[in-house]
Amino acid sequence: MSPATAAPVVTTTNPITSSFADSFADPSIIQGRDGYWYAYATSDPLVANGPFGLMHMARTKDFSSWEYLGTVFNDQTKPSWAAPGSFFWAPDIRYFGGRYVMYFTVTDTLANPGGDPAIGVATAPTPAGPWTAGDGPVVAPRPDGSGGYLGTIDPAMLTAADGKRYLYYGGFYGGIAMTELSADGLHAVGTPTQVTIGDRYEGSYVVYRDGWYYFMGSSMNCCAGPTTGYSVFAGRSRSPRGPFVDADGAKLTDSRVGGTTVITQNGNKWIGPGHHAFITDAAGQDHIVYHAIDRGTPWLTDPFGINRRPMLIDNIDWINGWPRTRAGLGPSEGPVPAPTTGSSLGIDSANPAAGLVGATANPGDSVGGPTASIQGAAQTRASAPGGSLRVEADVKLGSSFTTVLGNQVVATVANNRLTLAAGRRTTSVNLPADFDRTQWNKLSVQVSGSGVTARLNDAGLGDVYAEARLPGLTLRPAPVRWLGTAEVDNLTVRPVAKPVTKLASVPRTGKLLAGDDFNGALGADWSWVRQDDKATVADGNLSWPLENADMVGSGNNAGLLLHATPAGKSWIAETKLHLDTGIDDVRNYQQAGMIVYLNDDDFARLGDVAIWKTRQTEYGRELVARPSDGATSYGAAAIGRTAPTMWMRIAYHENPAGEHVYQAATSVDGKNWTWGASWVLPAAARVGLYAHGEFTGANPPPTATFDYLKFYESK
Incomplete structure (x- = not known):
């Protein structure tokens, strides 16, 4: 197709659910056999003052226009073992064994009415239902040993390369565990494995890529209105059971908990991006589907009521082996290219035989519509362009089936193996012993300069039965060919999306503008709010025993040591902190760090903080959320990991709207920095230090030692 006749680029703008819903939280998504993409959401009302649903369904063909389909359950079809008034949260959609399978949270069961969450399951012949709920939990409520129940919430299923199905579930209270499932996916079997420490992650999702299992989970508070700092972090492992380790080598089970940033807020209108799912489009581009909050309209109901959490979508770029949303830029606010759907080469993915030579058209079934039957040999009517290419289809396989790209790459499924040949190189991997080739599965073959990959899986949601990989090459123009026996549906042939391989730029320090090395008495640029006489300056340090005090809510009794900020549009403030809060014990909420301060009810606070048995870096925000009575809201984002030093x-800058944006970063060596969330304040603020906690544990309290506070030009 010449540039003059090229199809227009389809764009989408967040939130993508605005045409039918103000809120579509905890989304999951799958491509149905009919070619539509189906999205599912938790049971919050869709619109202000609307009714709670029993989980919601919607679908799209191009991610530009959506159709709302109603609720997953009604009062007659919801799980019979759920207590009256129970909510249904966080649907996780899958397809295997010839049916659609949905896992979800039941917040209260009849076994112990009052709050004993469990994981339920439902099945359906089509992605729109009708859904039949299981007769009991997949994962039953888990007693905590003290009369309550652990957070058995937020399920996510994975089919792994060993052919087994695993379910990840859990949240802040008790951490996230994973259990093996029965072959039909309806029952937990075996002994669960803990994969994260408590008080850090919920909303898990796991994908397989290039030999690694990537666990991703959401951290901090999903629903703090205008102070929501929810973000997604990742760790990876060679095993679906973990241990999952971040890019810096920290485990997600450590007290000083690890996690590499997948998405966090960037200072535009979107805050609290999280509880996500993954999809891969027809061009091989990965996307993250998630909810977030518009900080200008954070509430679906009155302040401190239901949070407005619409569904958003953005690209995932794999950089140095890690998933980053828009190369680290975070949520998009304006129009961006939509996921690539459908096929090139004149192929109608919903009626694939029409675009092939040698294939026979089948009527298919009521779920997926027409399919193509290949018995012997078939090929595309048009020649695929040279360079890169991705070919993907739902397939029911015969005894042997081969895909040929550019007459250079050959991917064959036969004898319970997936074999890939590219140029003179060949590799082969086993399929699970019980792999069922007679059911619909998804087969993809992708060729680019960065690699050649053949993959067979359930539904293209990061699951895997087998993946074969070889070094990349450049394809020659040629028709795509198939040899052997298979029934084919949802066939797409597309050039591979150009990968982004470099992280977006982050603030860098320039010349020194101001600061203090604490080599003498505090100068005129310093000022106290509630001076703490126990803080002393000596020997090049500010030493400050943690105050048993706080800044959150009405507890405005903590001391703050503030410094004048440089004149100008942008700068970076930096400090070095020594604070030993131990590990593995409860030290709530000992903390110290930096603060951006307008007043006691309007500030952002970056601290090394003990949160139960974890040690985390928290970038919190407080502001007045209900002006009628001055009620404040506090929430936080996590950034990087902590260390005793x-x-x-x-980093401060003023955005084009004249707002004052403060982005935080942390480092455990002073050289390699992890940049994280941004908070927006209504006016330029003072920046300083704090050391407090409203804490338990450690008597006498530990001392925070600051080596300096310096201000640099931001480049």
């Missing part, structure tokens, strides 16, 4: 930065 760590470095902190806050």
